[in-house]
Amino acid sequence: KTHLHKWDVRYEYKSPDCYRKLVMTINGRTPGPTITAEQGDTIVVVLKNSLGTENTAIHWHGIRQFGTPWSDGAEGVTQCPILPGESFTYRFVVDKAGTFMYHGHYGMQRAAGLNGLIIVSPRLGLPEPFTYHHDRSILLTDWYHASTFDQAVGLSSVPFVFVGEPQSLLINGRGEYNCSLVAKTPAPGTGNGSIPTCNSNSPECAPFSLTVVHGRTYRLRIGSLASLSTISFQIEGHEMTVVEADGSYVEPFVTKNLIIYSGETYSVLVKADQPPTRNYWLVTSVVARKPATPNGLAIFNYYPNHPRRNPRTSPPAGPQWNDTASRLSQSRAIKARKGYFESPPQKPDRVIELLNTQNKINGQFKWSLNNLSLALPSTPYLVALKKKLKGVFDAEQPPDQVNLDSYDIYDVAKNVNATSSSRIYSLEFNSTVDIVLQNANTMTPNNSESHPWHLHGHDFWVLGYGEGTYDSNRDPQYYNLVDPIMKNTVPLHPYGWTAIRFRADNPGAWFFHCHIESHFFMGMAVVFEEGIGMVGRLPSSVMGCGKTKPHRSLG
Numbered sequence: 415k416t417h418l419h420k421w422d423v424r425y426e427y428k429s430p431d432c433y434r435k436l437v438m439t440i441n442g443r444t445p446g447p448t449i450t451a452e453q454g455d456t457i458v459v460v461l462k463n464s465l466g467t468e469n470t471a472i473h474w475h476g477i478r479q480f481g482t483p484w485s486d487g488a489e490g491v492t493q494c495p496i497l498p499g500e501s502f503t504y505r506f507v508v509d510k511a512g513t514f515m516y517h518g519h520y521g522m523q524r525a526a527g528l529n530g531l532i533i534v535s536p537r538l539g540l541p542e543p544f545t546y547h548h549d550r551s552i553l554l555t556d557w558y559h560a561s562t563f564d565q566a567v568g569l570s571s572v573p574f575v576f577v578g579e580p581q582s583l584l585i586n587g588r589g590e591y592n593c594s595l596v597a598k599t600p601a602p603g604t605g606n607g608s609i610p611t612c613n614s615n616s617p618e619c620a621p622f623s624l625t626v627v628h629g630r631t632y633r634l635r636i637g638s639l640a641s642l643s644t645i646s647f648q649i650e651g652h653e654m655t656v657v658e659a660d661g662s663y664v665e666p667f668v669t670k671n672l673i674i675y676s677g678e679t680y681s682v683l684v685k686a687d688q689p690p691t692r693n694y695w696l697v698t699s700v701v702a703r704k705p706a707t708p709n710g711l712a713i714f715n716y717y718p719n720h721p722r723r724n725p726r727t728s729p730p731a732g733p734q735w736n737d738t739a740s741r742l743s744q745s746r747a748i749k750a751r752k753g754y755f756e757s758p759p760q761k762p763d764r765v766i767e768l769l770n771t772q773n774k775i776n777g778q779f780k781w782s783l784n785n786l787s788l789a790l791p792s793t794p795y796l797v798a799l800k801k802k803l804k805g806v807f808d809a810e811q812p813p814d815q816v817n818l819d820s821y822d823i824y825d826v827a828k829n830v831n832a833t834s835s836s837r838i839y840s841l842e843f844n845s846t847v848d849i850v851l852q853n854a855n856t857m858t859p860n861n862s863e864s865h866p867w868h869l870h871g872h873d874f875w876v877l878g879y880g881e882g883t884y885d886s887n888r889d890p891q892y893y894n895l896v897d898p899i900m901k902n903t904v905p906l907h908p909y910g911w912t913a914i915r916f917r918a919d920n921p922g923a924w925f926f927h928c929h930i931e932s933h934f935f936m937g938m939a940v941v942f943e944e945g946i947g948m949v950g951r952l953p954s955s956v957m958g959c960g961k962t963k964p965h966r967s968l969g
């Protein structure tokens with residue numbers, strides 16, 4: 415079955431957290447419409463760029479794009495940007511059941527509200543290993559009042575201006591900013607004050623309310639497309655059984671707080687088993703960075719209570735933001751469900767270790783992998799590779815390793831300078847590749863951050879997490895080769911390492927990057943290519959920029 419969606423992407427003034435500002439909408443909405451389909455269906459999205467003065471591109475997060483690498487939506491890697499006024503058609507097959515997402519992949523547009531969910535149900539007749547009465551979804555984001563232009567310029571300025579902590583946490587696109595904190599000077603887009611800058615009574619920021627019936631079991635699909643924050647999600651008085659992660663079935667485990675990194679999706683089962691005489695809080699809170707953002711709140715509404723009645727209880731507090739040990743143990747608890755997984759190849763053909771560091775290049779703040787910070791070329795890699803265009807990117811591959819033995823991950827680097835590079839990794843088609851992500855101290859003493867790493871075009875097995883410096887002789891002995899979960903996004907914990915394995919079996923060029931929007935913008939990404947010879951004929955719509963610009967003589 416083919417699903418055709420016509421999307422109009424534009425800027426509008428909206429008040430998702432009661433504060434009025436420019437947001438990017440799809441057909442008038444942020445989050446955009448949820449795409450629902452059955453495994454094996456084809457999705458066609460005809461995207462019209464009505465932004466007026468800005469390019470765009472949309473990535474289908476978690477969809478592997480077998481046979482359609484040009485539909486991945488990664489501007490600079492798989493396509494030229496979609497120009498204002500132009501339309502672009504994405505066409506791809508959703509080959510796997512599960513919970514996925516989509517979002518802008520041009521500049522920092524994801525943070526402007528260009529995001530949504532993709533829900534793929536199993537092919538008819540394929541039962542899932544759990545049952546529930548109702549299927550509901552929740553998209554989590556964090557929200558800034560500064561525009562993405564302000565953010566992007568700050569990040570590339572000398573001196574560096576960081577985006578800082580977000581103003582709000584949104585649940586299904588709704589949050590509540592404390593309007594008394596807003597300056598009295600009218601903000602842009604308020605008609606010089608005739609429309610309030612911040613309006614607590616705006617229906618756009620009324621909290622999301624999830625209505626449940628006592629005794630029923632709900633499958634909650636929860637995805638995070640936060641720009642910066644790692645989020646703890648909980649429902650007052652209720653436990654959650656985790657059953658799916660990034661489209662793979664999880665060996666069920668019960669938790670009160672689900673820690674969710676940007677780019678991850680989970681399904682949890684929740685039984686509405688509490689006294690139905692009142693409503694309960696749905697709460698999101700920031701962890702892994704020192705929070706300066708109030709909790710996100712929504713209402714877990716027991717029928718027949720009024721869906722907008724706030725519980726009189728105070729919302730439960732989240733876990734300690736700096737409790738790294740409990741976050742590491744949740745990561746380790748996520749295993750593939752018995753009877754529902756594919757075992758990984760037992761040995762890799764190639765091991766790439768990526769040392770994650772915060773650096774400087776010409777005074778600008780950057781993030782680097784093995785001392786190289788990615789700078790995208792103006793011609794997309796996929797097009798350059800397929801058409802054998804010369805001089806688009808640095809020909810040499812980035813290093814597979816740097817010497818970790820001589821690098822003190824607990825200290826600020828002795829030399830913080832890095833190099834800007836457009837080099838990419840060439841993987842042998844169908845080979846098995848291990849990636850070891852190694853975390854380190856930032857340029858701030860005694861500070862190491864969490865980074866969710868997202869791979870395009872593949873799922874990977876999560877082989878293990880460790881603390882300290884990875885030891886290539888010792889640590890692989892403890893990899894989980896029995897029941898590792900397959901994911902597309904995985905956290906790298908502070909001062910730790912994470913090892914993943916994947917098969918380079920998808921012809922194309924694929925991003926692998928930190929899913930924190932500002933870190934990605936600061937170069938925290940690498941690109942892999944494999945099997946380019948097998949890539950089909952590229953649609954001309956992905957071209958038109960850089961070396962693929964048509965040059966006509968005007969003579």
Ligand SMILES: O=C1O[C@H]([C@@H](O)CO)C(O)=C1O
Nearest residue numbers: 576772856857858863932933
């Ligand atoms: O990339 C980042 O920069 C800041 C800080 O390290 C320097 O201002 C921060 O918190 C980040 O995550």
